[in-house]
Amino acid sequence: MPVIEAIHVLAGATVFGTILIVDLRLLGFPDTRRPVTRVCSEMLRITWIAFAVSLTAGALMFSANAHTYVGNTAFRLKMLALLGAGVNMALFHAFTFRNVKAWDQNAPAPLAARIAGATSILIWVCVIFLARWIGFTKGFDFKIPVNTHINFQF
Amino acid sequence: MLGLSGVFGLNGALGSGAMYGAGAMHAWGSVSGFAGWLEATPASTSIKSVSWVIPFVQSIHILMIGVVFISCLMIALRVLGVMRTDEPVEGVWRRFAPWMWSGLVVMAATGMTLVVGEPEREFGTVSFWLKMALVAIGVTGTALYGRSLKSAAAGAPAVFPVSAKAASVLIVILWLAVIFLGRAIAYDKQVWGALSPHA
Known part of the structure; x- marks a missing residue:
């Protein structure tokens, strides 16, 4: 279990770190010389x-x-936030990114792209906070008496 | 009170541990004594008194893994010739090094807050001390790595020597180990078995 959790943390942090680079490029900071594509x-x-x-x-x-x-x-809430991240990404690719050729070299990108980038950062920060919150709250959400052990059937 | 009984519990566990000699046992004893003292300080009790502080600080700590690890990975992948090959290494270093160093500062600050908040949880584990040792090596290594990259880039080689590539791989593996050890703190006995003072 610690290995699986560590992999989850590492992979999650990698998702956040790499998306952050893309989002910051959309916001025009600091990777301004590289084309968005x-x-x-x-x-x-x-x-x-x-x-x-x-x-x-x-x-x-x-x-x-x-x-x-x-x-x-x-x-x-975390699942909802992940869904939000997906919708944000889908909208960005369906509309804003379609004419990326016109603003590939621009820094910052057009307003719609900047909004998508800022929204993405906000959502992914929420995802990580909510993820950490699960570990601190899951016990309290049990509707069974404390110290009662139940073997769940899957 | 809970904290103090925890310290005594830890000492009791150490007394029965067969893995450590008398000297090491004494060292674990003084460490847990220090943990008990820190646990009782106003700073520690105030961190613990608000339930969301520890998960909040841990979340920032994890966000910074993303910033620091990916920044390091980008530099390493550039040296390995995998990514951003259209840019000079110096440029890639200038782009990511400030993020890496500021991220490390935030990690140190949030990490220290967590240690002050839960000293026994951290000090009483093999994973924590091993992680700290690797962090010290990682920070020193990164500084040396940056310096040698600058001097190597001054000669502008098209391909970096094997030593620079090996250093890049090593430093990424080192941070991976640090991340795994960070998670292992919560599972010290499970991960280290008899080596853990909790055994």
């Missing part, structure tokens, strides 16, 4: 690999304690 293609390769690793480790952690996670408010 180049920063995206370089970083997002690592992001997706790390995301897949994180998801796998997270699924293993979830399956070990499914009932606790499902009832945990921080976990639910």
Whole structure:
């Protein structure tokens, strides 16, 4: 379990770190000379690999304690935040990124891209905070008496 | 009160540990004595008195893993010739080194807050001390690595020597070990078995 959790932390931090580089480029800070398309293609390769690793480790952690996670408010909010990150990314790629050729070298990028970048940073910070909150709250969300041990059936 | 009984509990556990000689036992004893003192300081009790402080500070600590580790990875991948090869190494270092160093400062500050808040949780583990040793090596290593990269870049080689590439791989592995040990603090007995003072 410590190994799976450590992998989850490492992969999650990698997702955050690599997306941060892309988001900061959209905000025009500090990687201003590199084309947006180049920063995206370089970083997002690592992001997706790390995301897949994180998801796998997270699924293993979830399956070990499914009932606790499902009832945990921080976990639910985290899933909602991840969904938000996905929607933000989908909207960015469907609309703003479509004419990226016109602003590839611009720093900062157009307003819509800057909003997407800022939203992304905010959401991913929330994801990490909520993730840490799960570990501190999951016990309190049990609707069973303290010190009662139940073997969950999966 | 809880903190003090924890210290005595730790001492009791150490008394029965067969892995350590008398000298090492004494060292663990004074460490846990210091932990008990720190635990009782107003700074420590105020960190513990608000329930969200520790998870909040831990979250910032984890966010900084993203900043520091990825910055280091970007520099290492450039030296290895995998990424940003259109840019000189000096440029990549200038782009990421400030983030790496500021991230490390925030990590040290949040890390120290966590130590003051929960000294027994940290000091009573093999993982914590091993992590601190690796952090000391990592910080010194990164400073030396940066200096040697600058002098290597002055000669502007198209491909870096094997030693620079090996150093890049080593420093990434070192930070990986630090990240794993950070998580292992919560599982000291499980990870280290009889070596852990909790055994």
